[in-house]
Amino acid sequence: MLQEEEDLSLTIAHIVQKLKGSRLYSQLERQAWVSLQKPEIKLESLKEDIKEFFKISGWEKKLQNAVYSELTVFPLPRHPAAPPEHLKEPLVYMRKAQGSWEKRILKSLNSMCTELSIPLARKRPVVEQKELLNKWNEMGTDEPDLSLFRPVYAPKDFLEVLINLRNPNYENGDHLNLKTHLGLIQVPLKVKYISELKEFFIELSLNTGQLGIDDATQVPPELFENEHVRLGQKVLAEQDSAAAQQYIRQGSPTALRAELWALILNVSNQPEDLLYYEQLKSNVIQHDLLVDSLIYKDVKLTASNDDYYFVFEDYLYQVLLCFSRDTSVLGHFAYNSASPPKSYIRGKLGMEDYAVFYPPNGVIPFHGFSMYVAPLCFLYHEPSKLYQIFREMYVRFFFRLHSISSHPSGIVSLCLLFETLLQTHLPQLFYHLREIGAQPLRISFKWMVRAFSGYLATDQLLLLWDRILGYNSLEILAVLAAAVFAFRAVNLMEVTSLAAAEAVLADLSTLKVMPLLQIFLFATIT
Amino acid sequence: MSKPRNQCAKGHGAPKAKEREGEWDFYWCDVSWLRENFDHTYMDEHVRISHFRNHYELTRKNYMVKNLKRFRKQLERDVGKLEAAKCDFFPKTFELPSDYHLFVEEFRKTPGITWIMKPVARSQGKGIFLFRKLKDIMDWRKDVGRSDDQKDDIPVENYVAQRYIENPYLIGGRKFDLRVYVLVMSYIPLRAWLYRDGFLRFSNTRFTLSSIDDHYVHLTNVAVQKTSPDYDPEKGCKWMIQRFRQYLTSKHGPEAVETLFRDMDNIFIKSLQSVQKVIISDKHCFELYGYDILIDQDLKPWLLEVNASPSLAASSQEDYHLKTCLLEDTLHIVDMETRLTGKEKRVGGFDLMWNDGPVSREEEGIDTPGPGNFVANTHLGCNNDRKKQLRQLFRSLHSQKKVTS
Numbered sequence A: 001m002l003q004e005e006e007d008l009s010l011t012i013a014h015i016v017q018k019l020k021g022s023r024l025y026s027q028l029e030r031q032a033w034v035s036l037q038k039p040e041i042k043l044e045s046l047k048e049d050i051k052e053f054f055k056i057s058g059w060e061k062k063l064q065n066a067v068y069s070e071l072t073v074f075p076l077p078r079h080p081a082a083p084p085e086h087l088k089e090p091l092v093y094m095r096k097a098q099g100s101w102e103k104r105i106l107k108s109l110n111s112m113c114t115e116l117s118i119p120l121a122r123k124r125p126v127v128e129q130k131e132l133l134n135k136w137n138e139m140g141t142d143e144p145d146l147s148l149f150r151p152v153y154a155p156k157d158f159l160e161v162l163i164n165l166r167n168p169n170y171e172n173g174d175h176l177n178l179k180t181h182l183g184l185i186q187v188p189l190k191v192k193y194i195s196e197l198k199e200f201f202i203e204l205s206l207n208t209g210q211l212g213i214d215d216a217t218q219v220p221p222e223l224f225e226n227e228h229v230r231l232g233q234k235v236l237a238e239q240d241s242a243a244a245q246q247y248i249r250q251g252s253p254t255a256l257r258a259e260l261w262a263l264i265l266n267v268s269n270q271p272e273d274l275l276y277y278e279q280l281k282s283n284v285i286q287h288d289l290l291v292d293s294l295i296y297k298d299v300k301l302t303a304s305n306d307d308y309y310f311v312f313e314d315y316l317y318q319v320l321l322c323f324s325r326d327t328s329v330l331g332h333f334a335y336n337s338a339s340p341p342k343s344y345i346r347g348k349l350g351m352e353d354y355a356v357f358y359p360p361n362g363v364i365p366f367h368g369f370s371m372y373v374a375p376l377c378f379l380y381h382e383p384s385k386l387y388q389i390f391r392e393m394y395v396r397f398f399f400r401l402h403s404i405s406s407h408p409s410g411i412v413s414l415c416l417l418f419e420t421l422l423q424t425h426l427p428q429l430f431y432h433l434r435e436i437g438a439q440p441l442r443i444s445f446k447w448m449v450r451a452f453s454g455y456l457a458t459d460q461l462l463l464l465w466d467r468i469l470g471y472n473s474l475e476i477l478a479v480l481a482a483a484v485f486a487f488r489a490v491n492l493m494e495v496t497s498l499a500a501a502e503a504v505l506a507d508l509s510t511l512k513v514m515p516l517l518q519i520f521l522f523a524t525i526t
Numbered sequence B: 001m002s003k004p005r006n007q008c009a010k011g012h013g014a015p016k017a018k019e020r021e022g023e024w025d026f027y028w029c030d031v032s033w034l035r036e037n038f039d040h041t042y043m044d045e046h047v048r049i050s051h052f053r054n055h056y057e058l059t060r061k062n063y064m065v066k067n068l069k070r071f072r073k074q075l076e077r078d079v080g081k082l083e084a085a086k087c088d089f090f091p092k093t094f095e096l097p098s099d100y101h102l103f104v105e106e107f108r109k110t111p112g113i114t115w116i117m118k119p120v121a122r123s124q125g126k127g128i129f130l131f132r133k134l135k136d137i138m139d140w141r142k143d144v145g146r147s148d149d150q151k152d153d154i155p156v157e158n159y160v161a162q163r164y165i166e167n168p169y170l171i172g173g174r175k176f177d178l179r180v181y182v183l184v185m186s187y188i189p190l191r192a193w194l195y196r197d198g199f200l201r202f203s204n205t206r207f208t209l210s211s212i213d214d215h216y217v218h219l220t221n222v223a224v225q226k227t228s229p230d231y232d233p234e235k236g237c238k239w240m241i242q243r244f245r246q247y248l249t250s251k252h253g254p255e256a257v258e259t260l261f262r263d264m265d266n267i268f269i270k271s272l273q274s275v276q277k278v279i280i281s282d283k284h285c286f287e288l289y290g291y292d293i294l295i296d297q298d299l300k301p302w303l304l305e306v307n308a309s310p311s312l313a314a315s316s317q318e319d320y321h322l323k324t325c326l327l328e329d330t331l332h333i334v335d336m337e338t339r340l341t342g343k344e345k346r347v348g349g350f351d352l353m354w355n356d357g358p359v360s361r362e363e364e365g366i367d368t369p370g371p372g373n374f375v376a377n378t379h380l381g382c383n384n385d386r387k388k389q390l391r392q393l394f395r396s397l398h399s400q401k402k403v404t405s
Helices: A003-018 A021-035 A046-057 A061-075 A082-087 A092-116 A124-135 A136-141 A155-165 A194-200 A225-238 A239-251 A254-264 A271-286 A290-301 A308-324 A327-336 A374-378 A383-396 A400-401 A411-425 A427-435 A441-449 A458-471 A475-487 A489-493 A498-504 A515-524 B004-013 B031-040 B061-078 B081-085 B100-109 B134-147 B241-252 B253-273 B317-334 B386-404
Strands: A119-124 A287-289 A342-344 A355-357 B093-096 B115-119 B129-131 B159-163 B172-185 B191-206 B238-240 B287-295 B301-307 B350-355
Touching: A003 A021, A003 A061, A021 A061, A061 A239, A061 A383, A082 A225, A082 A327, A092 A155, A124 A136, A124 B238, A136 A308, A136 B191, A136 B253, A155 A411, A155 A441, A194 A411, A194 A475, A194 A515, A225 A239, A225 A254, A239 A254, A239 A458, A239 B134, A254 A383, A254 A458, A254 B241, A271 A287, A271 A308, A271 A383, A287 A290, A290 A308, A308 A374, A308 A383, A327 A383, A327 A427, A374 A383, A374 A458, A374 B241, A383 A400, A383 B100, A400 A441, A400 B061, A411 A427, A411 A441, A411 A475, A427 A489, A427 B301, A427 B317, A441 A475, A441 A498, A441 B238, A458 A515, A475 A489, A475 A515, A489 A498, B031 B129, B061 B081, B061 B093, B061 B159, B061 B253, B061 B301, B093 B100, B172 B241, B172 B253, B172 B317, B238 B241, B238 B317, B241 B253, B253 B287, B253 B301, B317 B350, B317 B386
Parallel strands: none
Antiparallel strands: A119 A287, A342 A355, B093 B159, B115 B129, B115 B159, B172 B191, B172 B287, B191 B238, B191 B350, B287 B301
């Protein structure tokens, strides 16, 4: 009991400290001062009256949302004596692996830089600045020569690193037994069993209405859809983040999705946010970064070639170029096992005083990175709002898909969860695929790293991402990957090579996500 | 990629091309054949042909404008201004050279706006250009008049000058138009079906009014886009209408989208009604039209043109699928095998839109909704589970036949 109380007061202190520095705090302060003018505020009961005022005017709700947001994003401090690295990643071997992976990436980036003799960053001449400003809304028309650039890494390179992860304290034993894990990931992390998943994803069960299933044409809307939409409108009217997160577990109506996501992520388009975005934009105009070319190349290779996202090419540049320069993103490295790469001013290598983070936001894009942004263009059309939503999605979820950590939503755990589910519930399929040299993870890894963006049809993808927000967890990606294999099991049993297996699973665009998840979790005999 | 038409006909078992002169039951003909042969071809009762004799009343821009104007006047007389205003979905158009002076009058009334010049009979974007100054077409007039290097048998073409829609709805900064398919089985009485699927064609470059010479920006016909320098056939400049409907719903809400699609229904019906009395009605004829619609920033749909021979060539796998299913369902409705009862409101991806009167989504009979609750039986951009529907339909037809035989 005492320990819990200590933890709670530690958490409260932590959150209060965080919020004190935020804009909301100064707004609340200002509101409190203004309220003193009101007749209902009396000196004797000042505290209660102001609290009452906040409740009525909706400011308490905003505070509640901010606190909820902090709780959701920041992990609770484990032990007062734990060093900050433990917040990033408690396991030493994972930290070491992430560190060496980062060294490799940075080396690759630096060597590309030296090979092409392009500086990591340079100031643009005024003429070029003017040109870029004019072209800001149609940067896609630019056709710079990107043939010499290559993506710093692709998901399959990252997979190789994960396959080689080993816990030095863990001895698996030489002989195979029932407990032996047949998959590629060989680290002993705790992942949920299907019974735990059923409990965790209880709102997806067969008895609960879902958007993605119960809004199909044959189902009369009175059964579920109408009521669900009404409920959604109420949640939005209340502006309650926590309620919205609970609500969205059953899916979001198309018309309400943009607002619901903004509410859950606690993103509001204040004038300060617009100003911040404009500031980032001017940073882009003034300086050219090597990373920009990597972004261009990635967009051209992936999103521009997608049948549905090619239309949003210009938005992608506007978001990603600004994202690279956003130093507020550095804040998420407190709980990300990764660390921002450091670079040194020319000639001052090794001198900490001359170290800068490169790129300014500490995130080096890889092949496929722009696909995190593309689906969001469907919902948000105003660049600064789109930008904020993406940034929030990145620092809450997407970063976990390309850093090595033991977090349950980290990519390592997702891979292990996927393989365990497959091995436990489809052992024959797993064994068959392994025998023909088609380890299932080799196929499903790219889906999970991209959170299925570009593989599923957009409406299905948005229904999936609804649930990511609702459950504040990426585990659903692993469950879906396993469900897809289960769905195509019959065809997969007949293939005899990795290439053939890839072919069976090449096209996911016709899949309906929610029925697959429901069947896998709740209607398969385990 | 083999033409969907061949695939379809083979699948249906219906003969596609005539084997011997005059010995065919079903002919998916070219308009040129029609022009030459229709008048002196005898057709049995059961025979079907895929065009109406004078379809050009609807599909040639100058005739369509005339017919629509006349219909509008009639509506104003008979029903009222409000109903007549529903015909204002066609941008102001003038036939040239015949209405040249009327055009100049209108041109002078609204200086500075952009006009588009389109040849009456050509398709796929050929011969179209934009202009803002009368001087531009003065030069063109001289050129046209002087062209002796043209073939002798082609007369001086008729053109239409149309007001250019300067505020099109843009997605990702790009202009687009919609291609929608309407199947007309007869004009008297008017029976028309609307296909649920369709697609958006995007212009390959960003929209800007400052470059009216840039052909590629303003014309969204795939045929023109194919010649644009950065055209990438792999990219596919098309979206399915379902995707578009979802996109609009998330941006503007369901009511606005319902209104837009209702306005589009209005376009189809009014345009068909305007030529109803002019088209030579023939029970052998049916026609599949491709409607080109442009949407402006106020979510108002405009009719660009109606095609009697919409392209059935496929530009991608998805496109191929759409066109094959479209043709299959067309053949189902034409019903050479007389399987249908004639009372169906939906066959595959087609919904019966007009049956000598509006068709309601509700079932007839018990609890027929009052006039205020009328919801049209159209589902453009909605889920198209045609395979399932066809299966159910033919199963029930089969069992009905069994009962009666």
